[in-house]
Amino acid sequence: MRIAVASGKGGTGKTLVSVNLSAVAGLDLADLDVEEPNAFLYFGDGPSTIVPVxxxxxxxxxxxxxxxxxxxxxxxxxxxxxxxxxxxxxxxxxxxxxxxxxxxxxxxxxxxxxxMGALVSMAQNGRRLVYGRLDVGEANAVPLIKAVRSSLEPGRTTIMDCPPGTSCNMVEAVRGSDYAIMVTEPTPFGAHDLSLALDVLERLGVPHGVVINKAGMGGVDIVAMCASRGAAVLGSIPFRRDIAERHAMGQLLIDRPEDRRTFRDLWGAVMRRMRS
The missing domain is CATH 3.30.70.20 (Alpha-Beta Plaits)
Structure with missing residues (x-):
């Protein structure tokens, strides 16, 4: 089972959701944002295998x-x-x-x-991380994204941190996924680009739900927008300074009980939506 985590724009927190959700659920993780992969910063040290692509x-x-x-x-x-x-x-x-x-x-x-780049994989505590690293100057990331997806082990559930936006990279990353988690923020740009990304998912026929990051900062009513689009709101992550600081330092949020509960509830919501 492959679960994509995507966003209409960069900076909404899709990597934050990807790394913490995969850790709390004990799942494999794939970083398909090959132009600037960073999920490995949250995975821990360990030996890695590098294969040219x-x-x-x-x-x-x-x-x-x-x-x-x-x-x-x-x-x-x-x-x-x-x-x-x-x-x-x-x-x-x-x-x-x-x-x-x-x-x-x-x-x-x-x-x-x-x-054009490299495929990097590592394992730790029963979980596997795989990601692509695009060479500087390469304009076409799609073949490397395909290589990362092809390397995923069948029969294992994988959280896929996808490229932002609605370009070919995002389309290739989410195509054929069993479910997509769209991460957004309550800002005008966040709402606008979420709407574009939802259009893409609907065209691709990928079932999806929305996570609101930085909830409580004010701005656009994302819940009402999702209701108008028929998109389920899976959960929210509060707008707190300590969350931004810990994430910027490469720390997992699930180390604190209240935040661990947030991601456990999010994983439960995803499972319920997929079974419905």
Whole structure:
């Protein structure tokens, strides 16, 4: 079972929810926010396994290429350019769709591996953490997100800390999840971006509920907004300075009984919604 934790915007507290929920429920954790993964800061020290991850990019056989330019014409991402003497490949723009390989009249193109990042995994106290680490300068994170998801052990429930927003990264991370927990805050930006993210989840057919972080700070009535959208409110996390301080120091909130109860109740609410 895969449970995604996502947000319409950054900074709402999805990592805070992910790391504490996985810890209190004793579940595996995956960090799919590969551009800036940080869940490992809350997992504890231990040995890790690092595996390079590559994505396919075109490699031109210049002896076979007649510079017809068909590859550049069919590339939807402008990753190939016909120059007077050769075909130039912009690997950073390539999405690995394979159209150029399949449609080259001279069969002068093969796919080669372009290293884009690493898959990191570690285990501690019966729980497993896996996350992706995208190399600096890489524009396309989707293949690495796919690699992280493919590495998850079947039959084990995993909490997945997903990228923020509603871009391709978020879509790839939440797609096919058994449930999605949307983390928001009672601010105008939080409400606006939550609405966009709920639209995405509805289009993908992923069942979901909402957690309100920084509850009590005033601002937008998220409960009323969720009611108007038919989205269940699973729970809330209070707006307290000590929560922000402890999280910023890499500490789990569940070390305190009152906060541990908050995340136990949240996990119970998720289970009830999934059974209903």
């Amino acid at each position: 590559s994505r396919p990019v075109p490699s031109i056989d210049r002896s076979a290429c007649d510079l017809c330019g068909e590859c550049a014409r069919v590339c939807a991402f402008n990753a190939l350019v016909r120059l007077p003497q050769r075909i130039r490949v912009h690997e950073e723009l390539c999405h690995g769709c394979g159209a150029c390989v399949r449609l080259c009249p001279r069969q002068a193109i093969e796919e080669a591996g372009h290293e």
